[in-house]
Amino acid sequence: MKAFNKIFSVVAIAVILLFVVVNIILAADRTNGSRQYRVEISRLVHEIETNGSADISECVYVTNIERYGEKFYITDSDYVIREINGELYRFDYNTNGYSDKTQLTGIVNAVLGVMAILIITVLLYIKFAILMPFERLSGIPYELSKGNLAAPIKETKSRFFGKFLWGINILRENIEQQKQRELEMQKEKKTLLLSLSHDIKTPLSAIKLYSAALSKNLYSDAEKQHKIAENINEKAEEIEGYVSQIITASREDFFSFEVNMGEFYLSELVEKIVGYYKEKLALIKTDFIIGKYKNCLLSGDLSRSVEVMQNIMENALKYGDGRRVELIFPEDDECVQIAIMNGGCTLEKDDLTHIFKSFWRGANAGNIGGNGLGLYICRQLMRKMNGEIFAKIDNDIITVTTVFARA
Structure with missing residues (x-):
């Protein structure tokens, strides 16, 4: 999230700088354009010097030319006085050309503003709809790895993480069920092993008793000794049976072979x-x-x-x-x-x-x-x-x- 915040800050600064640079460029171009009326006046002065008159029909800025007298002028136009062939001429002009530049500046700023809003909106959407929910989910695998299976995972209708959360929740439940089955199986195995171990004690005690009797020559009769040997063998086979059960239990299937047909x-x-x-x-x-x-x-x-x-x-x-x-x-x-x-x-x-x-x-x-x-x-x-x-x-x-x- 910190890395995204840095990216967001860089994008915001870049947008602001773009606004500033574009407006500076437009302002500079507008300043140059505002001097164009002087070019028109210089051209008209040259025509009057040469021909005695000038045509202003194609002029953008100059609106009127007349000899300058002592009459009172009522006009909103700016004007310039120039001396031509010993006479003074008044050149009226306006700066309507500025309006085009101003309009262009407004359009450019509006477009840049819409783009900036769109970019920031997308970034904020990514942050709140994707990154923040994902950050909240980042600790779930770690919790599952520690065996913390009790707390259910809160589901959401997010189009990005809804199915993912549902799958994680199913995984958590499956792990929990498998853990429970394993505990139950371990309990059953432990009970079985304890039971078999207890059952082994009886024939084992008998074998020890018969062995002690034989070692002390308590049975001198050969037929009796043969009978004791058969009893020892019988008890040994009984113990072998219990051991076989223990081995079978220890190797018994501990996997879940459940299938959904x-x-x-x-x-x-x-x-x-x-x-x-x-x-x-x-x-x-x-x-x-x-x-x-x-x-x-x-x-x-x-x-x-x-x-x-x-x-x-x-x-x-x-x-x-x-x-x-x-x-x-x-x-x-x-x-x-x-x-x-x-x-x-x-x-x-x-x-x-x-x-x-x-x-x-x-x-x-x-x-x-x-x-x-x-x-x-x-x-x-x-x-x-x-x-x-x-x-x-x-x-x-x-x-x-x-x-x-x-x-």
């Missing part, structure tokens, strides 16, 4: 993906080939479908050779297939069965950043939308295919 056209999905990646791939000099397809109506969630395709595209860019990425559409009468194909795949075929598991990363990942969740999320979302996803490898080319249900 609806209908959308295949072209909508393709346009969004192409619109996002066409320029990006052009910058890194990767060919982006779009195959032919027949537009049709799909069943699912458009935003979630875009998320799935973006995850697959990002994997193609991270693990491919960077030469080209193809978006193809295998024919299928019962459903719609969309496949993303790229070269440079170093993944083993035996690993294909694992790529859709959570937190799994292949040996080809190397130092490439990632958490092994991208394709796992894709499969969960596709199944939520009554679809499927699979992959195949042919030499060094990997093709990841999504299958959508027709609407």
Whole structure:
């Protein structure tokens, strides 16, 4: 806002200086114009000296010429007395020429005034309608980043920020809901872990008791010792079951895979993906080939479908050779297939069965950043939308295919 105030001050000063300079120029031109009557009088004096008379029909300033006598003159005109051939002549003139200059000055100042008012009005409109509301919004992302989700964002009918505020408010509510779901899930997991931990204590105590008895040779009978060993093994398997539950709970899905089922056209999905990646791939000099397809109506969630395709595209860019990425559409009468194909795949075929598991990363990942969740999320979302996803490898080319249900 301070920078805008400086700009506003500079514009105001520039407008004032423009007024001053233009009026000075007009005033100077007017001063020169006001002396034109002398030029006319000098010309007429020369004509009288030469011809004995002069024609004033084309004169702008001089209105009358006569020999100067002792009579009393009643006139509003200014006059000049000149001696010509020994006689005095009176030259009457007026300054009507000034009116044109004055009128021009007024018009110029009026135009400049309208322009100044327009410029200042636009600047003030930008300040009050755009900059000030935006300044009030500048702290919202920071508050959201701190987790301050309680206070709702005041909506406005501003044509510039109405939809933006609505979107921010929806984002705030979604973050708040996700935070609440996460807290509830953490609570459930904590309760489960505490319960399992408590359940583990019983077989663990039994194992310790059996171990102590064996170490002290309390069971000398071989058959009894064998029975105790079986009991220890049974309790160990029970503990193993509890540990398995703990591992499952710790690896359990902590993402929100909610989808809003609806209908959308295949072209909508393709346009969004192409619109996002066409320029990006052009910058890194990767060919982006779009195959032919027949537009049709799909069943699912458009935003979630875009998320799935973006995850697959990002994997193609991270693990491919960077030469080209193809978006193809295998024919299928019962459903719609969309496949993303790229070269440079170093993944083993035996690993294909694992790529859709959570937190799994292949040996080809190397130092490439990632958490092994991208394709796992894709499969969960596709199944939520009554679809499927699979992959195949042919030499060094990997093709990841999504299958959508027709609407």
